[in-house]
Amino acid sequence: MISVRNVTLRRGVNVVLDRASVTFTPGEKIGLVGRNGAGKSSFFGLLNGTLHEDSGEFSIPAAWKMGQVAQEMPETEQSATDFVIEGDSLLLAAQSEVAAAEASDDGMRMAHAYMALHDAGAHDAPARAQALILGLGFSDAQLAQPVNSFSGGWRMRLQLARALMCPSDLLLLDEPTNHLDLDALVWLEAWLKRYQGTLVVISHDREFLDAVTQVTVHVDNAKLVRYGGNYSKFEDMRAEQLVLQQAAMARQAEKIAHLQKFIDRFKAKASKAKQAQSRVKALERMEKIAPVLADAEFNFEFKEPLNVPNPLLSMLDASFGYPPPVDAPPGTPSTIIVRGINRSVLAGQRIGILGANGQGKSTLVKTVARELAPIAGEISEGKGLNIGYFAQQELDVLRPLDTPMEHMIRLARDTPAHLRAPGQSGTEQSLRTFLGTFNFSGDMVHQAVGTMSGGEKARLVLCMIVWQRPNLLLLDEPTNHLDLATREALGMALNEFEGTVMLVSHDRSLLRAVCDEFWLVTKGGVAPFDGDLDDYQQFLRDEARRMREQAAGKHKVIA
Numbered sequence: 001m002i003s004v005r006n007v008t009l010r011r012g013v014n015v016v017l018d019r020a021s022v023t024f025t026p027g028e029k030i031g032l033v034g035r036n037g038a039g040k041s042s043f044f045g046l047l048n049g050t051l052h053e054d055s056g057e058f059s060i061p062a063a064w065k066m067g068q069v070a071q072e073m074p075e076t077e078q079s080a081t082d083f084v085i086e087g088d089s090l091l092l093a094a095q096s097e098v099a100a101a102e103a104s105d106d107g108m109r110m111a112h113a114y115m116a117l118h119d120a121g122a123h124d125a126p127a128r129a130q131a132l133i134l135g136l137g138f139s140d141a142q143l144a145q146p147v148n149s150f151s152g153g154w155r156m157r158l159q160l161a162r163a164l165m166c167p168s169d170l171l172l173l174d175e176p177t178n179h180l181d182l183d184a185l186v187w188l189e190a191w192l193k194r195y196q197g198t199l200v201v202i203s204h205d206r207e208f209l210d211a212v213t214q215v216t217v218h219v220d221n222a223k224l225v226r227y228g229g230n231y232s233k234f235e236d237m238r239a240e241q242l243v244l245q246q247a248a249m250a251r252q253a254e255k256i257a258h259l260q261k262f263i264d265r266f267k268a269k270a271s272k273a274k275q276a277q278s279r280v281k282a283l284e285r286m287e288k289i290a291p292v293l294a295d296a297e298f299n300f301e302f303k304e305p306l307n308v309p310n311p312l313l314s315m316l317d318a319s320f321g322y323p324p325p326v327d328a329p330p331g332t333p334s335t336i337i338v339r340g341i342n343r344s345v346l347a348g349q350r351i352g353i354l355g356a357n358g359q360g361k362s363t364l365v366k367t368v369a370r371e372l373a374p375i376a377g378e379i380s381e382g383k384g385l386n387i388g389y390f391a392q393q394e395l396d397v398l399r400p401l402d403t404p405m406e407h408m409i410r411l412a413r414d415t416p417a418h419l420r421a422p423g424q425s426g427t428e429q430s431l432r433t434f435l436g437t438f439n440f441s442g443d444m445v446h447q448a449v450g451t452m453s454g455g456e457k458a459r460l461v462l463c464m465i466v467w468q469r470p471n472l473l474l475l476d477e478p479t480n481h482l483d484l485a486t487r488e489a490l491g492m493a494l495n496e497f498e499g500t501v502m503l504v505s506h507d508r509s510l511l512r513a514v515c516d517e518f519w520l521v522t523k524g525g526v527a528p529f530d531g532d533l534d535d536y537q538q539f540l541r542d543e544a545r546r547m548r549e550q551a552a553g554k555h556k557v558i559a
Helices: 040-048 080-085 089-104 107-119 122-135 152-165 182-194 206-212 231-269 274-288 290-294 361-368 404-414 428-436 442-446 454-468 484-496 508-514 533-558
Strands: 002-011 014-024 029-033 055-059 066-068 170-174 198-202 215-220 223-228 313-322 335-345 350-354 376-381 387-390 472-476 500-504 517-522 525-529
Touching: 002 040, 014 040, 014 055, 014 223, 029 040, 029 206, 029 231, 040 066, 040 170, 040 198, 066 152, 080 122, 080 152, 089 107, 089 122, 107 122, 122 152, 122 182, 152 170, 152 182, 182 206, 198 206, 206 231, 215 231, 223 231, 313 361, 335 361, 335 376, 335 525, 350 361, 350 508, 361 472, 361 500, 387 454, 404 428, 404 442, 404 454, 428 442, 428 454, 454 484, 484 508, 500 508, 508 533, 517 533, 525 533
Parallel strands: 029 198, 029 215, 066 170, 170 198, 350 500, 350 517, 387 472, 472 500
Antiparallel strands: 002 014, 002 055, 215 223, 313 335, 313 376, 517 525
16 A cells, blocks of 8 residues: 655655645556646655655555656667567566576576576567557567667657566556557557556546546645546546635635725724724734634624614613512512613624623623613613623523524514514524524424523524624623634624624633723722723732732731
8 A cells, every 4th residue: 555644745945745645555546637737746756766755654565566657768779679578677687587597507596597587477578568569559560670760759659668568566657648649548548457556647638547547636735635536527526626615715705805894994993092902903813814714614794783873772870780589578678789880882882891700790781681670770772772682591591492493483573573674584484594594404493492502502592683683782601602613703793793792701802802892890880991801801910919918918907
């Protein structure tokens, strides 16, 4: 077996193969194809030992004998028959050993030498050579003519006959049909079909490759790509790939243009505030890896809101928390988590909500989402406010016994006609199609949500939010169950979103990429945080040190 594993091969400064891998099994007949200059002949050089890999692993059985066509033009007065016979390296070696044994006058050595000469086919060598020569288009009268009497094209035919004369386990043929007419070509095809060893052939003759080979290796972009089948089958498979690639490239170009559009838009809007500058850096990173992001398998987008009131909502002396339990004694007060909130949410804001666990981030989001009522004060909503809410616990907004289709049907039924986007239909087929864009296909649309993974539930919540076409997104830890590809897709979708975003997340890359400003929920209040995420991390370290020092001070007083 021939094994090429992660091989890099250079010719001067050019990298011909770059971590290329392929395997050939004994007896295979392989067509080596690729554009001119792709590296086919260099790969032949690796196979025949004239070139050596710069890195990686290349192995070929040490006992294998190799046959190949010499490229130099032969200059000799030998007859065509004798010239071709000399291509049989085993026969030449056996003849040399006979001569040496006879000179040594060693009877045993001579016996072994004559036996090896017979095994090498000395008795029928002229006949085998002449069959090759005649097959390649020479006449009987030319068998005894000197090689020098032939033109260049005919001499190259003799070089080909000489290569076929050589007993081999591996036969390398580089454009063997260049100097052949049709009769000789048909004969060569038949001969190669009977060949028992491994054949690797470079040719631009499609029908020749179809007739001779069963495997095609494409040298492309410094890689070796193996296809099962002859050249026509390779062409079919390659054409299908190119169609898919072209379609993918068109989609990718469209997505990259989208990505570049919001990068340019938000860079232009960015002020000198640290939060905005942090976001610019995140966008620059996305700009660099745009082709990778655009090539992601999963992506989606939030449609442009139907309207965006300004402000979307205002909080006036508001206190948020939880009412007393239903079984609590009469007069039990509500539990206030945050109080004295005087904040407005404006059109186009992208607010990251920071704060330690338990400080009230989720309470704030739930109250804005109308899941909780304010304990005190008031929240004034702009006319036409349409909220898309992603709860930290997906089952807060999902029913475990219902299916994705049932969720979507109920959502469509509960959405007033005047809030629906143009063309937004509530038919089962349209909802099934919409679910498919979030990778819910086939029987998955009828699977109980309670049996789904966390990632699937998260995708369903996103699907429902996108369908609602909100103008305010409230996202409470949306990435908890999302894989990297879906996180990147969410980041891109949020950056393209024309509405307002309020985001609670521990995913710093998402916060950096999406948010222009931060609110800090701490010590029972909500206040703007004047800084970026690096400043916030320093703030947390300072707070931790302050708490340690405070605890140490109390310990000293007690002591």
